[in-house]
Amino acid sequence: MNTQPLVAFLRRQLDKRKIVCVVRTKELDNYAFNSSYTILAYQLLASDDVRGKAYRNVINKVVRGRKVVDVGTGGLAYMARMCREAGASIVHAIEYNEKFRDSIEASIATTRSEDCPIKVYYGFSTDINLPESCDVLLQQVIGTISSNEGVARTVKDAKRFLNPGAVFIPAACGTYVCPTSPLERKWSHKIVNLLVGGTNTIEPLRMHEVLHFPTSNLMAEPGEMEMFVFSEDYPLVFDRKLEFRMDRDGLVDGLVFYMQIVVDRDNVVSSRGENVAWPNPYLKLFDTPVRVAKGDVMSVDIHVDLATIQPSYGVEVSLSSTPEGRTCRAAHRWAGAGK
Ligand SMILES: C[S@@+](CC[C@H](N)C(=O)[O-])C[C@H]1O[C@@H](n2cnc3c(N)ncnc32)[C@H](O)[C@@H]1O
Numbered sequence: 001m002n003t004q005p006l007v008a009f010l011r012r013q014l015d016k017r018k019i020v021c022v023v024r025t026k027e028l029d030n031y032a033f034n035s036s037y038t039i040l041a042y043q044l045l046a047s048d049d050v051r052g053k054a055y056r057n058v059i060n061k062v063v064r065g066r067k068v069v070d071v072g073t074g075g076l077a078y079m080a081r082m083c084r085e086a087g088a089s090i091v092h093a094i095e096y097n098e099k100f101r102d103s104i105e106a107s108i109a110t111t112r113s114e115d116c117p118i119k120v121y122y123g124f125s126t127d128i129n130l131p132e133s134c135d136v137l138l139q140q141v142i143g144t145i146s147s148n149e150g151v152a153r154t155v156k157d158a159k160r161f162l163n164p165g166a167v168f169i170p171a172a173c174g175t176y177v178c179p180t181s182p183l184e185r186k187w188s189h190k191i192v193n194l195l196v197g198g199t200n201t202i203e204p205l206r207m208h209e210v211l212h213f214p215t216s217n218l219m220a221e222p223g224e225m226e227m228f229v230f231s232e233d234y235p236l237v238f239d240r241k242l243e244f245r246m247d248r249d250g251l252v253d254g255l256v257f258y259m260q261i262v263v264d265r266d267n268v269v270s271s272r273g274e275n276v277a278w279p280n281p282y283l284k285l286f287d288t289p290v291r292v293a294k295g296d297v298m299s300v301d302i303h304v305d306l307a308t309i310q311p312s313y314g315v316e317v318s319l320s321s322t323p324e325g326r327t328c329r330a331a332h333r334w335a336g337a338g339k
Contacts (some may be wrong), residue, residue: 003061007040014192020189020210020212020213020223021189021210022193023209023339024206025209027207029205029335032336034097042077045078045140046163051097051140051269051276055140057263057267062136065134068080069137071094071154071155072139072140075104076094081107081108081110087115091122094121120234129302131174133163134163139327142170144280144339145259149337151228152228152234153306155228155230170230170261173261174225174259176257176259177300177302179319180219180253180256181250182217183202183210183213204286207282209282210282219246219250223240224240224242237305237306239301239302245295246293251289252319253290254282254285255283257281258278271318286330296319298320312333
């Protein structure tokens, strides 16, 4: 039975009502995270119309007559099939999960084409060699913090698959961070959240992932935590120092993150308030929310290490509160990804 329409329908109901769903983040390394994929997860991704449209627009513009390498093709070979439909000459599709071999083959068979073979290689891309160089690097191994599924290290390595002047789809991706007021939810949302396997208890100094995090909670202009322009070189270990000025009086209890994918200049996907497959990581820093006045400053020192299959992150936060007449500090380190 094809369950894709049912999955898409249920997802649309959550999106239409902006139901706030919360899960505690698992700290999985890239191998364990990839192993945790299910057919349902691929179906949810395929029902994300914002993401699908942006990628399809760019694939249709770029791949005709070109050789494509699709890193992380997933259990439905979703974007490899888009490339075939758009007239690519060949797609070399790499997927970590061999357990989806049958589903990948069945999906590819739905778009049979004499002109564009889709060749599938099983394993982590850093362990794979291709028989020829490609003109396009396609991937969507981008996490809720864009780098937490390994995209920075994976693309850096995958450049060895490419001819000079190759095109990257997406062109870039990044993550933004922002101080937030406490997350409050209606009872009806909490009940739905429990029904879909979420948690209603948000623990301080633990990462959570929140679907439909309200953008009205953002207390300042978000700051750029990381940005990878794939055609350029970039470091895998770096520090960022950000300063946020509160744009109104209110309460602050933590940080929220959102990712952005620049598929190309005209097609940008963001998890800031849009109905997309990516929830927002939420880190509650202060058990008791801190009262702030407009203009109060939060400083955030960020450390990012993407050199291994276990991306890791650290934040040190200092918040000067005028109403409380004190500076509140908190720090947290975490690693990996996983919902
Ligand atoms: C977010 S899903 C995207 C699937 C598909 N491309 C799509 O857009 O629907 C990421 C997929 O990439 C795979 N993956 C992630 N990193 C990989 C890597 N470095 N090498 C091979 N597969 C990878 C995961 O197992 C997963 O199936």
